[in-house]
Amino acid sequence: MSTSIHIQTDEQAHLRTTARAFLARHAPALDVRIWDEEGTYPEQLYREIARLGWYDVVASDEAVEGTAGLLTTLCEEIGRASSDLVALFNLNLSGLRDIHRWGTPEQQETYGAPVLAGEARLSIAVSEPDVGSDAASVATRADRLGDGWVLNGQKTYCEGAGLPGAVMELVARVGGGGRKRDQLGIFLVPVDHPGVEVRRMPALGRNISGIYEVFFDAGLPCEVESTMAKFLSGQLYAEASALAMQIQGAYGYVRDHALPMHHSDGIIARVVAGPPSVQLDFIARSMGLGTGTNR
Template sequence: MTATPTAGRLTAREEFRAFADRHIAPHADAWHRAQRTPPEVVRLLADEGLLGLPVPREYGGGGGDAVTLGLLAGELGRACSSVRSLLTVHTMVAHAIQRWGSRSQRETWLPRLAAGEIVGALAVSEPGAGSDAAAVTTRLVRDGDDWVVNGHKKWTTYGETAGLFLVVGRSEEGPTALLVERDAPGVRTELIEDMIGIRASMTANVYFDDVRVPGGHVLARPGLGVSHVVGAALDLGRYTVGWGCVGILDACLEASVDYASTREQFGSLIKEHQLVRRMISSMYTDARAARLLCLEAGRLRDERDPGALAATSTAKYFAATAAGRAAADAVQIHGANGCGPDYPVQRYLGDSRVMEIIEGSAQLHQVGLAEYAFQERGLRRRQR
């Protein structure tokens, strides 16, 4: 599968949907229970050109635009939020290298990431540092031409299987981002099990004990690790997570409509009950509104419009909170069946809860969106 022009996006979405329905959705519950993504899934995504979709063609990728990447994230999110998480973190690392890496770094890493030879993971969060990336305590110390890394990263999505970590730590020059290979001596990972959601995402603690990294692995320059490298990566992450929430909304709606159309209570199908219809109408509306917001964010990103930042934050905030409401209602519609393992709505509920936290919590977006509102209003007043 390759990137498509605007006229072909509907076809691209149908291809992505067919792929997800055939290869991902039927196995998502089993992977959720096993808390693992089989390695052959990663290989399949790579072989189909999906892991490298947004990587420029000159580096072996598909050269896909933001809207097409979003459509892919939406269909993967509908089938399995954990697999969508793989797409998110992998493309975040690739994007950071593409934007801030040297020519040598791009030529070394982008072809391998596009081909799925290695999985990329973002190692930023720590036990004491989440949304505030500048508060990380991982230490980066120069030693000749190398850097020595010491620290503990937590909540590293696909950290248990990643071959390349984008690590952010503190150096004498300020927050610094560098690339650390998994097989470097002193790197150790520990799977975090029994998470509330995205349980197949192989999220891990990652420990760096006197890990020596070549100086040529620093992205951008020391001091720009958070403001530039991580900022750009997280912005892309918010975008794909927002689309993943559109997928959860679609999945909740499909499951609820199917269940309500076959389940009888008090002598009639529950789809005839007014309060069930109210919940489904809310899902229906939210799914379409979230999709439109994500499409707008993607369009602005492709046009390199300065408003893309606010649009992406808006889309992620609305889609994530709407997915949370839809998942809760989907479980309610399923009743006791929704609380057990036989229906996927239980998985949707846990996954949606994670979506309201990662790539900027709902509360962080509320604060930021209010600031955008004040700025836009102030600009209009000055233009009068």
């Protein structure tokens, strides 16, 4: 019987069977627990995912029928193994979608192709120490210098930014005047670029991907580019894992089981997605329930 909340097509059902068997082989529960405890990134797993063509759903030149259902199926199955693993998968998906939709052919070849081949991965750098989830108020600046840019500032809570071959989608301020959101640009920044410093932050969860703070003082080549779903999924994950802990009792508390990992990740899910109050405020304003002069 399907565990999905949506009606499956035959294609989605076949993909679910394939994905579940694949993850049973390449991400069994014992391995996932070891990766989580040791803070190890399973690079080979994502090479295999790339080889299967799962990223092509968002990076194909031709429209893929039933994209939402296929992505939901993949995310559900990877998420059964670990919310950390599916978060890393989603970072690649969202970055590839942006590069494919908005990037130049050169950017697609330089940054998109290695991810599709399983040789690199994507991350995102938005939050800052004094800004949090208000992306429109970021202080990191990008100033023109010849044919490139100079980035100065600091990012924090950047999931997966320190992993091998990571390239960040970084939000920086590029102008002044007018609405805050109109002064922003998105830069593709390899974490191994000279002048980029990445430091891992101790955290309760997200041990496989890691959470990082990033410092910038480098001349970089110019590479510019749903809150409701994030809010609901984060809340449901945290509530479900907390309820499961109560049901399991002591069994759910010891590290011999996967539940403690899911519980800590459920807490983190409501943090990395942004404070619920900020998300609810954004949703309300998007529905016309609130206004702001600088938003």
